[in-house]
Amino acid sequence: MARPSAPLLSPEIIGDAGLALARAGKPFGVNAIARHLGVRPSSLYNHVDGMDEIVELMRGRLVQSYRVHPGGGSWDEVVLAVLRSHRRMYADHPLLVPLLVGKTITHPGVIAAYDDLATVLVDAGFPESEILTVIAVIDAFAIGFGLDLASPDDVWQPSEETRTLGRVLHGAAGGAERADRTFELGSAILLDSLRARLAAGA
Amino acid sequence: MARPSAPLLSPEIIGDAGLALARAGKPFGVNAIARHLGVRPSSLYNHVDGMDEIVELMRGRLVQSYRVHPGGGSWDEVVLAVLRSHRRMYADHPLLVPLLVGKTITHPGVIAAYDDLATVLVDAGFPESEILTVIAVIDAFAIGFGLDLASPDDVWQPSEETRTLGRVLHGAAGGAERADRTFELGSAILLDSLRARLAAGA
DNA sequence: ACCTGAACACCGTTCAAGT
DNA sequence: ACCTGAACACCGTTCAAGT
Numbered sequence: 001m002a003r004p005s006a007p008l009l010s011p012e013i014i015g016d017a018g019l020a021l022a023r024a025g026k027p028f029g030v031n032a033i034a035r036h037l038g039v040r041p042s043s044l045y046n047h048v049d050g051m052d053e054i055v056e057l058m059r060g061r062l063v064q065s066y067r068v069h070p071g072g073g074s075w076d077e078v079v080l081a082v083l084r085s086h087r088r089m090y091a092d093h094p095l096l097v098p099l100l101v102g103k104t105i106t107h108p109g110v111i112a113a114y115d116d117l118a119t120v121l122v123d124a125g126f127p128e129s130e131i132l133t134v135i136a137v138i139d140a141f142a143i144g145f146g147l148d149l150a151s152p153d154d155v156w157q158p159s160e161e162t163r164t165l166g167r168v169l170h171g172a173a174g175g176a177e178r179a180d181r182t183f184e185l186g187s188a189i190l191l192d193s194l195r196a197r198l199a200a201g202a
Numbered sequence: 203m204a205r206p207s208a209p210l211l212s213p214e215i216i217g218d219a220g221l222a223l224a225r226a227g228k229p230f231g232v233n234a235i236a237r238h239l240g241v242r243p244s245s246l247y248n249h250v251d252g253m254d255e256i257v258e259l260m261r262g263r264l265v266q267s268y269r270v271h272p273g274g275g276s277w278d279e280v281v282l283a284v285l286r287s288h289r290r291m292y293a294d295h296p297l298l299v300p301l302l303v304g305k306t307i308t309h310p311g312v313i314a315a316y317d318d319l320a321t322v323l324v325d326a327g328f329p330e331s332e333i334l335t336v337i338a339v340i341d342a343f344a345i346g347f348g349l350d351l352a353s354p355d356d357v358w359q360p361s362e363e364t365r366t367l368g369r370v371l372h373g374a375a376g377g378a379e380r381a382d383r384t385f386e387l388g389s390a391i392l393l394d395s396l397r398a399r400l401a402a403g404a
Numbered sequence: 405a406c407c408t409g410a411a412c413a414c415c416g417t418t419c420a421a422g423t
Numbered sequence: 424a425c426c427t428g429a430a431c432a433c434c435g436t437t438c439a440a441g442t
Contacts, residue, residue: 002441003406030435041435043407051435098300101349104359111360111367118366131370136357136384137391140346147303148342155338157306158313164320165313168333182338189339193391204422205425232416241426243416248425253416 008039009047015057022058022093030054055099056107062089062096063110070116075124076191082117083142083187090146097143125198134194141190149179210241211249217259224260224295232256257301258309264291264298265312272318277326278393284319285344285389292348299345327400336396343392351381 017036021028030051034041048054066089070078090097105111117138118131126134153175158166172178219238223230232253236243250256268291272280292299307313319340320333328336355377360368374380 002408007406009406027434031433040408042409042437045436045438046406094303095300097349098297101296101353104354104356106359106361108362111358111362111364114358115360115364115367118364118370122366122370128370129374131366132374132380133384133387136350136380137388140343140350140384140388142346143349144342144344144346147299147345148338151303152306154306156313156316157308158317159308160310160313162313162317162320164324164333165317168320168324168330172331172334178334178338182335182342185335186339186342189391189395192395204427209425211425229415233414242428244418244428245426247417247419 009037009043011047011053011057012061013037014044014048014054015061018054018058019061019093022096025095028058028095055096058096059100060107060109062093062100063107063113067109067113068116070120075120076195078117078120079138079194080187080191083138083145083190086139086142087146087149087183090143091149094147094150097147101143125201127201137190141186145179145183145186148182149176151179211239211245213249213255213259214263215239216246216250216256217263220256220260221263221295224298227297230260230297257298257305260298261302262309262311264295264302265309265315269311269315270318272322277322278397280319280322281340281396282389282393285340285347285392288341288344289348289351289385292345293351296349296352299349303345327403329403339392343388347381347385347388350384351378353381 014033014037017033018028021032021036026032030044031041033054034044044054048057066085068078068081068085070081073081105114114135117135121131121134122128156165156169158169173181216235216239219235220230223234223238228234232246233243235256236246246256250259268287270280270283270287272283275283307316316337319337323333323336324330358367358371360371375383
């Protein structure tokens with residue numbers, strides 16, 4: 001069984017396997033992907049240059065599936081939809097965050113998604129000199145709240161006496177409920193401020 | 203040279219070595235730390251339970267060195283100082299972010315730092331039921347802006363024609379300058395909103 | 405063209421041996 | 424008590440061998 005009549009692998013299959021493993025919180029390295037696909041690690045190198053390219057493939061598949069298509073909604077509806085979707089994306093794949101954040105974005109699909117957002121903001125009336133800053137703020141929010149959602153149910157576990165933290169922890173909502181409240185507050189803050197900025201500049 | 207007259211290692215030495223490597227962007231695993239300290243990997247296990255405990259040690263040393271001590275300043279000055287300091291911390295150690303975020307915080311020094319912040323917010327008049335949410339928002343901001351600062355100079359590199367993104371990228375500030383502007387806008391948004399919330403609730 | 409198997413340099417961890 | 428060396432199961436990657 002040196003060469004199968006039909007190929008067992010492809011870049012898409014490899015990228016999707018890595019993504020499925022990452023989503024399940026499992027290791028998603030070359031060996032793990034090969035095991036998952038019932039194939040030898042060295043087989044992957046017939047389709048892919050190495051782990052770096054696998055990460056690139058995963059990024060492409062990921063952004064495609066979380067992409068927001070602005071469909072005639074108002075600019076603030078689009079921004080909120082992007083915030084929600086990207087927050088979910090980062091929360092579902094927290095282990096990928098450092099890999100995604102540390103690299104220059106060249107993937108055409110990812111560029112197109114950001115181009116959509118930039119276009120919506122310019123059309124809304126934001127000055128061109130501020131677009132990149134606003135987009136970076138939106139990204140920063142989504143990452144921060146995504147990682148917050150992915151964090152453990154009990155973020156703090158004091159072992160000694162505290163002045164305030166222990167008291168406010170007692171009986172407070174934890175887990176997804178607390179994280180959702182945090183996101184609602186944070187996104188309301190961001191959108192209010194952007195609306196005020198737009199009104200002041202117009 | 204089986205046993206030296208004075209120990210070569212300690213948890214502090216090991217944690218600091220890991221932190222120094224992480225700050226330099228180098229691998230900071232057991233083997234790398236041992237190499238850096240001129241010792242065999244197995245030697246570390248006389249002082250430390252494994253990689254997990256080393257990460258805990260790194261977290262403790264890290265938060266200690268970036269800790270903000272509220273010294274009689276107003277609550278919003280303290281929040282801004284925490285934002286700045288934590289943003290710098292995450293930006294200086296982006297590879298540590300997933301390790302720090304994914305785990306329940308038990309380290310007494312870290313708990314004490316959050317207790318300080320919680321006390322300042324309660325004293326300022328924020329309702330106790332909102333304290334955790336506000337702290338989580340502050341954390342989310344710091345992480346997002348820290349990773350933004352750590353990201354490459356050119357975040358986007360379009361290879362094909364774009365409607366808007368390419369135009370606003372052209373001649374825009376990049377790197378630390380853009381990241382600093384993003385942070386100034388984001389932190390101003392957050393503080394304005396918190397002040398408004400406080401005024402409305404009082 | 406595409407999968408395999410052996411090989412290499414790595415990684416984290418365990419444990420008996422030495423002082 | 425504390426460092427070493429050998430050993431183990433892992434990891435990513437290369438490459439000749441097979442069809």
